Amino acid sequence: xxxxxxxxxxxxxxxxxxxxxxxxxxxxxxxxxxxxxxxxxxxxxxxxxxxxxxxxxxxxxxxxxxxxxxxxxxxxxxxxxxxxxxxxxxxxxxxxxxxxxxxxxxxxxxxxxxxxxxxxxxxxxxxxxxxxxxxxxxxxxxxxxxxxxxxxxxxxxxxxxxxxxxxxxxxxxxxxxxxxxxxxxxxxxxxxxxxxxxxxxxxxxxxxxxxxxxxxxxxxxxxxxxxxxxxxxxxxxxxxxxxxxxxxxxxxxxxxxxxxxxxxxxxxxxxxxxxxxxxxxxxxxxxxxxxxxxxxxxxxxxxxxxxxxxxxxxxxxxxxxxxxxxxxxx
Amino acid sequence: xxxxxxxxxxxxxxxxxxxxxxxxxxxxxxxxxxxxxxxxxxxxxxxxxxxxxxxxxxxxxxxxxxxxxxxxxxxxxxxxxxxxxxxxxxxxxxxxxxxxxxxxxxxxxxxxxxxxxxxxxxxxxxxxxxxxxxxxxxxxxxxxxxxxxxxxxxxxxxxxxxxxxxxxxxxxxxxxxxxxxxxxxxxxxxxxxxxxxxxxxxxxxxxxxxxxxxxxxxxxxxxxxxxxxxxxxxxxxxxxxxxxxxxxxxx
Numbered sequence: 001x002x003x004x005x006x007x008x009x010x011x012x013x014x015x016x017x018x019x020x021x022x023x024x025x026x027x028x029x030x031x032x033x034x035x036x037x038x039x040x041x042x043x044x045x046x047x048x049x050x051x052x053x054x055x056x057x058x059x060x061x062x063x064x065x066x067x068x069x070x071x072x073x074x075x076x077x078x079x080x081x082x083x084x085x086x087x088x089x090x091x092x093x094x095x096x097x098x099x100x101x102x103x104x105x106x107x108x109x110x111x112x113x114x115x116x117x118x119x120x121x122x123x124x125x126x127x128x129x130x131x132x133x134x135x136x137x138x139x140x141x142x143x144x145x146x147x148x149x150x151x152x153x154x155x156x157x158x159x160x161x162x163x164x165x166x167x168x169x170x171x172x173x174x175x176x177x178x179x180x181x182x183x184x185x186x187x188x189x190x191x192x193x194x195x196x197x198x199x200x201x202x203x204x205x206x207x208x209x210x211x212x213x214x215x216x217x218x219x220x221x222x223x224x225x226x227x228x229x230x231x232x233x234x235x236x237x238x239x240x241x242x243x244x245x246x247x248x249x250x251x252x253x254x255x256x257x258x259x260x261x262x263x264x265x266x267x268x269x270x271x272x273x274x275x276x277x278x279x280x281x282x283x284x285x286x287x288x289x290x291x292x293x294x295x296x297x298x299x300x301x302x303x304x305x306x307x308x309x310x311x312x313x314x315x316x317x318x319x320x321x322x323x324x325x326x327x328x329x330x
Numbered sequence: 331x332x333x334x335x336x337x338x339x340x341x342x343x344x345x346x347x348x349x350x351x352x353x354x355x356x357x358x359x360x361x362x363x364x365x366x367x368x369x370x371x372x373x374x375x376x377x378x379x380x381x382x383x384x385x386x387x388x389x390x391x392x393x394x395x396x397x398x399x400x401x402x403x404x405x406x407x408x409x410x411x412x413x414x415x416x417x418x419x420x421x422x423x424x425x426x427x428x429x430x431x432x433x434x435x436x437x438x439x440x441x442x443x444x445x446x447x448x449x450x451x452x453x454x455x456x457x458x459x460x461x462x463x464x465x466x467x468x469x470x471x472x473x474x475x476x477x478x479x480x481x482x483x484x485x486x487x488x489x490x491x492x493x494x495x496x497x498x499x500x501x502x503x504x505x506x507x508x509x510x511x512x513x514x515x516x517x518x519x520x521x522x523x524x525x526x527x528x529x530x531x532x533x534x535x536x537x538x539x540x541x542x543x544x545x546x547x548x549x550x551x552x553x554x555x556x557x558x559x560x561x562x563x564x565x566x567x568x569x570x571x572x573x574x575x576x577x578x579x580x581x
Contacts, residue, residue, distance in 0.1 A: 078397055307421065307422070310486065
């Protein structure tokens with residue numbers, strides 16, 4: 001899940017009877033499974049919430065290039081290098097679709113970028129963790145993209161048309177990303193003792209942060225209730241986290257790796273695994289900017305933007321000259 | 331002939347490998363999102379081409395080496411890439427100027443290789459030329475846009491051109507390897523590509539309001555492997571570290 005802790009209006013969910021006719025028609029359309037399109041009327045809260053959510057998702061894709069880009073120049077084979085390049089390129093592309101989807105709500109990509117660079121808008125906490133060995137490329141694909149898919153597959157049915165359509169394309173690519181991550185893990189886990197050690201170490205370091213990707217329990221959150229009523233959030237955080245654990249545990253077993261949770265066990269009655277919650281203090285620290293890589297990630301993005309200013313200005317100036325020449329010729 | 335062909339294929343594959351590495355260093359750090367995508371895409375094409383050239387080199391050599399073995403288990407003196415492609419990225423303008431100077435040669439080279447008497451060489455050239463046509467188009471547009479942009483972008487592009495021009499001449503120098511391949515109808519005479527190259531880059535510099543340096547002095551030693559720049563060793567310490575630290579692993 002690349003959008004965490006999205007705050008909505010917090011007014012609580014209104015019943016249909018409490019709504020003015022316009023809002024009532026809007027909500028009924030959503031309830032019936034219809035899509036809201038950019039030119040349709042929508043409540044201001046819905047628009048603001050979506051901008052925050054889509055923007056945070058887009059920023060996560062952009063910042064997410066960094067921990068994986070970290071290993072492109074050190075990839076172990078030409079094929080792995082090509083796959084990783086393709087994956088990081090896909091992520092930049094996802095950022096692009098998502099910024100376009102956000103723009104349909106009346107906010108510019110430049111504005112969203114400024115809000116990311118100033119720290120006003122967030123990106124997923126997971127990208128504030130370092131990638132230390134090649135096995136981390138496996139763990140990121142398997143667990144991080146795996147967790148993202150849990151959230152994004154249902155979002156293909158989200159009520160906002162442009163977001164839902166962007167998600168359809170994104171999900172196709174994400175499932176390839178997850179498979180390539182698991183494929184790296186298989187090679188490592190069945191490789192030399194050093195490779196197996198790298199694989200276990202990567203799982204140990206990424207397990208907790210991956211569970212945090214779903215956000216804290218949102219059982220009693222009015223924000224979540226409103227987002228769910230608007231169908232911009234399709235499942236509760238706990239529901240998705242449980243689904244993720246249930247799916248990952250047998251995959252780890254197949255790899256011969258140990259999930260770093262001594263209390264993890266199958267609960268027959270619930271039909272799910274019982275597991276230990278991740279360290280939520282750490283999560284809030286990371287959100288506050290105290291994760292291992294927060295400073296570096298934002299610095300890297302700010303540097304790219306600042307260093308690139310002359311390029312953007314140069315290309316804009318050239319485009320303006322061309323337009324002027326074309327006008328003069330007409 | 332097979333020694334010469336092996337050498338020649340390493341030159342092609344090492345150019346794309348080293349340039350692909352350099353371009354991939356940009357990942358996540360480009361001036362704008364579209365450029366991040368385009369740079370990753372270019373690097374991806376170049377790494378794909380590397381696999382084709384170096385796999386064929388290994389096959390021609392017949393010593394059981396494949397593209398990975400050649401890419402990750404040779405040292406500086408075995409590399410046969412042009413000095414141009416190992417030059418550091420510098421700013422975005424320098425990266426794109428290096429790309430343009432290389433692509434303008436690369437596309438001419440590949441088009442000539444499409445007529446090679448060696449069917450495998452011709453096939454790789456044909457596949458690569460489709461990708462490189464796009465690389466050249468983008469590099470050309472960027473050089474023109476930035477050269478004829480603001481005062482600052484113009485100054486930066488002129489500085490990049492001045493810095494990189496001494497690495498252009500090496501692309502057109504012939505040696506025994508070239509002579510043997512020309513004789514076998516496998517590859518073009520490097521000097522024969524120069525007039526079209528000069529015409530193309532002159533047109534682009536004109537549109538970009540850039541001045542081609544007067545001095546045609548050329549640094550040499552990359553393609554022959556006799557004297558690389560200091561930069562290549564640093565590229566290899568990063569590119570080959572994992573393979574050399576864990577030589578018994580498969581990935």
